[in-house]
Amino acid sequence: MFRLAAAQAVRSAPSVRNYATLREIENRLKSIKNIEKITKTMKIVASTRLNKAQRAMQSARVFNKSETEFNENAEPKIVKEEGEEAKPEKTLLIVVSSDKGLCGSIHSQISKSARKRTAELDNNVDIVTIGDKVKAQLLRTHNEHLKLSFSGVGKGEPTFDEVALICDEISKLGHFENVEILYNKFVSGVSFEPSKFSVFAADAIENAPGINKYELENEEVPQTLSEFSLANSLLTAMAEGYASEISARRNAMDNASKNAGDMINNYSILYNRTRQAVITNELVDIITGASSLE
Structure with missing residues (x-):
């Protein structure tokens, strides 16, 4: 009887391990199914918000088109006086992103473009970030150039009131002959590309x-045009970036x-195979035990 009990204990040991493995696979399978439900829901939400984001982007493009035509006709350029080649003016670099993640490489791409542009300007730049994602990435490499940052963006379509408040804070940094806005341009539902706007001073x-x-009515018109150009370009950049982000999140x-x-x-195939192996081992144990009792 002692030998029979020992033999049954040895045969039942693999079954215990199979049961534990089967339970682990089942829990893993449930976890993945829950994640799939979340990702499908987020995809539906992003698809719903994308149409609204694209409408906001098209509206912003209409206003930016008139500004583009003005720059093509007026051809504003930075005029340097003699001796200024050795000490070029600083460029204000405004990098537009958002606070939200789970949207692929959209934030890393604009951060990479900002680092590249900073190197092209010989690090003679001051950086303003819009969004916590790009701020966190640029802090690791260009902490000394970061002068101002804004958070709480990307929750909805940008508005001119929101942009006007941001521009008021940016104007407190001082006078810059050249201002560049880096943003993600919406190309299609599956692609985007880092682009930039140039904003000229008065x-x-x-x-x-x-x-x-x-026809300029008074001397304050150039200054007004410069301030409006900054707000208009920033609104377009934020609208383009928002549409690109929603599209990237849907694809992700x-x-x-x-x-x-x-x-x-x-995991379903693995679960079924493991379950079948457990059943087979139990049948083998039952048949072996019945044979040994005869």
């Missing part, structure tokens, strides 16, 4: 070769859902 607009094509959640579906299929 002096550049006043000394533009083609400014005589327009779609890919995540597909990957979760593949993992569910693989």
Whole structure:
């Protein structure tokens, strides 16, 4: 009887391990299914918000088109006096992003573009970040150039009131002959590309070769045009970036859902095979035990 009990204990040991493995696979499978539900829901939400984001982007493009035509006609340029080549003016670099993640490489791409542009300008820049994601990435490499940052953006479509408040804070940094806005331009539902707007100061607009094509009522018009150009370009950049982010998040959640579906299929096959192995081992134990009792 002692030998029989020992033999049964040895045969039942693998079954205990199989049961534990089966339970682990089942828990893992449930976890992946829950994640798939979340990613599918986030994809539906992003798809719903994308249409609204694209409408806001198209509205912003209409206003920016008139500014582009003005720059093409007036041709404003930074005019340097003699001796200024050795000490070029600092460029204000405004990098537009958001606070939200789970949208692929959209934040890292604009951060990479900002680092590249900073190197092209020989690090003679002051950086303003809009969004916590790009701020966190640039703090690691260009902490000494970061002068101002804004958070709480990306929750909805940008508005002119929001942009005007941001521009008021930026104007407190001082006078810059050249201002560049880096943003993610919306190309299509599956692609985007880092782009930039150039915003000229009042002096550049006043000394533009083609400014005589327009009637200036008073001396404050160039300054007003410069301030409006900054707000208008920033609004367009934020609208383009918001649409690009929503599109990238939808694509990222779609890919995540597909990957979760593949993992569910693989784990379902593994679960069924493990369960079949457990049943087979139990049958072997029952048959062996019955044979030994005869």
